[in-house]
Amino acid sequence: MAASPAMRHVARTEWLVLGGFLTLLAFVLGLSNGLGRADATLYDATLGLTRLAPAEDVVIVAIDDASLAALGRWPWSREVHARLVDRLADAKPRAVGFDLIFSEAEPAADARLAEALKRIPAVLPVLVESRAGQMRINEPVVQIAASAAALGHIHLEVDRDGIARSAFLREGPGNAARRYSHLSLALREVGKGNAEANPPGLRNPHPDPSARWQRDFWVHFPFAGPAGSVPRVSYADVLEGRVDAARLTDKTVLVGATAAGLGDAYPTPVTGQSRLMPGVEINANLYTALSTGRTIIPLPRLVNAIINALAVLLVLVALYRLSPRRALAVVALTLLAMPVLLWFMLGQGITMAPAAGMLCVAAAYPLWSWRRLEATMHYLGEEFRRLAAEPRIMPEQTSPAILDANPLEARIHALAGAADRLRQARRFVSDTLASLPNATLVADRDGRILLANRAAAQLFAGAAALEGSSVAEVAKRLSGRTPMDPAPDWEALKQLAEVPPHDETPRALECVTGDQRSLLARCARVSDAAGEGVGWIVSFAEITELRNAERAREEVLAFLSHDMRSPQSSIIALLELHELDPDDNPKEDVHRRIEQYARRTLSLSEQFLQLARAETKAHEPTIEDLGALAEEAVDEVWTAAEQKSIKVAVTWDGEPLPVRADKPLLSRALINLLTNAIKYSPEKTRVEVRVGERRDGDAVRHVCTITDQGYGISKENQAKLFQRFQRFSEPGQPRAQGAGLGMAFVKTVIEKHGGDIEVQSEPGRGSTFTVLLPPVGDAPL
Numbered sequence: 001m002a003a004s005p006a007m008r009h010v011a012r013t014e015w016l017v018l019g020g021f022l023t024l025l026a027f028v029l030g031l032s033n034g035l036g037r038a039d040a041t042l043y044d045a046t047l048g049l050t051r052l053a054p055a056e057d058v059v060i061v062a063i064d065d066a067s068l069a070a071l072g073r074w075p076w077s078r079e080v081h082a083r084l085v086d087r088l089a090d091a092k093p094r095a096v097g098f099d100l101i102f103s104e105a106e107p108a109a110d111a112r113l114a115e116a117l118k119r120i121p122a123v124l125p126v127l128v129e130s131r132a133g134q135m136r137i138n139e140p141v142v143q144i145a146a147s148a149a150a151l152g153h154i155h156l157e158v159d160r161d162g163i164a165r166s167a168f169l170r171e172g173p174g175n176a177a178r179r180y181s182h183l184s185l186a187l188r189e190v191g192k193g194n195a196e197a198n199p200p201g202l203r204n205p206h207p208d209p210s211a212r213w214q215r216d217f218w219v220h221f222p223f224a225g226p227a228g229s230v231p232r233v234s235y236a237d238v239l240e241g242r243v244d245a246a247r248l249t250d251k252t253v254l255v256g257a258t259a260a261g262l263g264d265a266y267p268t269p270v271t272g273q274s275r276l277m278p279g280v281e282i283n284a285n286l287y288t289a290l291s292t293g294r295t296i297i298p299l300p301r302l303v304n305a306i307i308n309a310l311a312v313l314l315v316l317v318a319l320y321r322l323s324p325r326r327a328l329a330v331v332a333l334t335l336l337a338m339p340v341l342l343w344f345m346l347g348q349g350i351t352m353a354p355a356a357g358m359l360c361v362a363a364a365y366p367l368w369s370w371r372r373l374e375a376t377m378h379y380l381g382e383e384f385r386r387l388a389a390e391p392r393i394m395p396e397q398t399s400p401a402i403l404d405a406n407p408l409e410a411r412i413h414a415l416a417g418a419a420d421r422l423r424q425a426r427r428f429v430s431d432t433l434a435s436l437p438n439a440t441l442v443a444d445r446d447g448r449i450l451l452a453n454r455a456a457a458q459l460f461a462g463a464a465a466l467e468g469s470s471v472a473e474v475a476k477r478l479s480g481r482t483p484m485d486p487a488p489d490w491e492a493l494k495q496l497a498e499v500p501p502h503d504e505t506p507r508a509l510e511c512v513t514g515d516q517r518s519l520l521a522r523c524a525r526v527s528d529a530a531g532e533g534v535g536w537i538v539s540f541a542e543i544t545e546l547r548n549a550e551r552a553r554e555e556v557l558a559f560l561s562h563d564m565r566s567p568q569s570s571i572i573a574l575l576e577l578h579e580l581d582p583d584d585n586p587k588e589d590v591h592r593r594i595e596q597y598a599r600r601t602l603s604l605s606e607q608f609l610q611l612a613r614a615e616t617k618a619h620e621p622t623i624e625d626l627g628a629l630a631e632e633a634v635d636e637v638w639t640a641a642e643q644k645s646i647k648v649a650v651t652w653d654g655e656p657l658p659v660r661a662d663k664p665l666l667s668r669a670l671i672n673l674l675t676n677a678i679k680y681s682p683e684k685t686r687v688e689v690r691v692g693e694r695r696d697g698d699a700v701r702h703v704c705t706i707t708d709q710g711y712g713i714s715k716e717n718q719a720k721l722f723q724r725f726q727r728f729s730e731p732g733q734p735r736a737q738g739a740g741l742g743m744a745f746v747k748t749v750i751e752k753h754g755g756d757i758e759v760q761s762e763p764g765r766g767s768t769f770t771v772l773l774p775p776v777g778d779a780p781l
Helices: 004-031 037-047 065-071 078-091 107-117 183-192 235-239 279-292 301-321 324-347 355-389 407-435 454-460 471-475 490-495 544-580 587-616 626-636 638-643 663-679 742-752
Strands: 058-063 095-098 122-131 134-138 150-153 164-173 180-182 213-220 232-234 252-257 265-268 272-278 439-444 449-452 509-512 518-527 533-542 622-625 647-651 658-661 686-696 699-707 756-761 767-773
Touching: 004 301, 004 355, 037 164, 037 324, 037 355, 058 065, 058 235, 058 279, 065 235, 078 107, 078 235, 095 183, 122 183, 150 183, 164 183, 164 265, 180 183, 183 252, 183 279, 232 235, 252 279, 265 279, 272 279, 301 324, 301 355, 324 355, 355 407, 439 454, 439 471, 449 454, 454 533, 471 490, 490 518, 518 544, 544 587, 622 626, 622 663, 626 638, 626 647, 626 658, 626 663, 626 686, 626 699, 638 647, 638 663, 658 663, 663 686, 663 699, 663 742, 663 767, 742 756
Parallel strands: 058 232, 058 252, 095 122, 095 252, 122 150, 150 180, 647 686
Antiparallel strands: 122 134, 164 180, 164 213, 265 272, 439 449, 439 533, 509 518, 518 533, 622 658, 686 699, 699 767, 756 767
């Protein structure tokens, strides 16, 4: 259609604009680390599928409610902590981390605690506070800090929703060369005995050289489960020696508050906003993740943005290329694939923010459907206006307009009307094609048949078999009019459509089918509104009867010009000779010869008239006995048989053999057969006539068989025995006069009566003609 390129251009433009907008939006949102809360919720849900197995070498010494009840109100004297350290030193742990702040001096007990800390590899916390725009570092008092194996910060990265999911493994003042490791990392470094130069994590995610505080090695980490999943022992139990030292030997021990309201506690991905997890347990989970290599590193923002943009671009390509149903499936699969991708990446220690891409993917389908529907409605409106301007090929009933219809309903109503018009037009064309008397094929531009009418189905054996095949295959079944003419192939048929300018005469090609039916083929090109060829119409008009009539006319003309004219010419020649020399041509001789020529002409005329009547006369059937008709025919030829001393015998048991027959015609046919049997038999021979029945299964037919002892007929001559004007003789056979119409008359009459005639003959051994007629109940007359 002419509007299709414009429609495709509009659709392509709409797709480019929408695709560019959504892809850019996904890229920008991905570059800014996604959609915050949505990504965090998706991360939490996916993280719940990848639980962290609790490490067997981590133990929390919990300052719980039982310890507060046993040791009194918080804070406790550092003497108490020193006693705890002594107990821990006896158990020989690998490292001990304190999630307790020792930034304020306690002169009476600081020395005692400092001395105890020297017995264990201890890591003490560093707290950083921001006051009035100034960063304040709260390290333990100098005396205690000097006894620690390392210092580590205890900050956690709390997202906007208040949930702790990540931490920076290194932090420190912006102008300082030294950075504080996180308490969990410091514990690992102390336990290993060396510092890690490049711990896991995203490097410097928020670069700002002028910032007063620098953070590096950003990691997310999984959790072993809700609060209480990490092994714990009560502070008071350890202090009182009620905990077996083996539980603490060669373990990493974290000491911190777990009692409600005592220390820092945060919501986590595994607890949600409804419950809090103590900071010491969060540090234990981070330590376990570091120890087992299960930390989760966020993708760089640029990579995250590219992945989101690619997901949106993939969906947009599917929307443009695929059907709406398949495109919707691609959208659904993409929305499912992105959380699966996040889950897979979490298993590999990587995380991303896919919410921006998922949002744009989810929005792509309705937005594209809206734009496509808008463009489609506009296009349909234009097409309906063009269709309304087209001339009608058949009367149509005007449908009532829909009142108060919105634009979509109006378009649907118009589409229903157009579809109904199309169905009616198609039915009209189909019925018109089917009613055509000529075999007609409708083919596409490549010659593949799309439609074939009933006449074509009858001519070429089945419309169902024709549809889907090609005109070239049909053309292979045809041949030229004569053996010298070329076969009408597909190229020759297409050339019939090329009518020269100023020549309105349609071109045609005559051809012949395998069963010798004559056809006149014509071909026409089918063009669309733009004048471009889209198909072909090929028709085959059967002209077999016309050709037969032409041949019959030629035969009649030849008969009249030769057979009928020859005797008359001979009569005139005799009369002229008699006038020239009456003595040499006696009057009696002339009269006798004239009589012979006249009788010959009369016989030829009678045979010709008999055949014409047999072919055209309206029959008047009556019930006749085939046996009686055979006996009457024998009586009719008795004189001719006696002249040649030929014995004609009839064999019939007298049982009636009723047939529905036109008596004069059928009698004349039997007489012709008997006359030929006598004419083409030597003298003193025998002709036998047998009348009876023949049974072929349940079928019964009445039979009259005429057998002679004549000269016989060769196989070659048997093939043309029943054709008009065929005269022939076998070797040694006297020449007989005749027009060659007698056997054609016999065959015509027998077939008019619904019967058949059979011949069996060999040269020199006589001939047998068998006439088979249906009984009265089966006769067609």
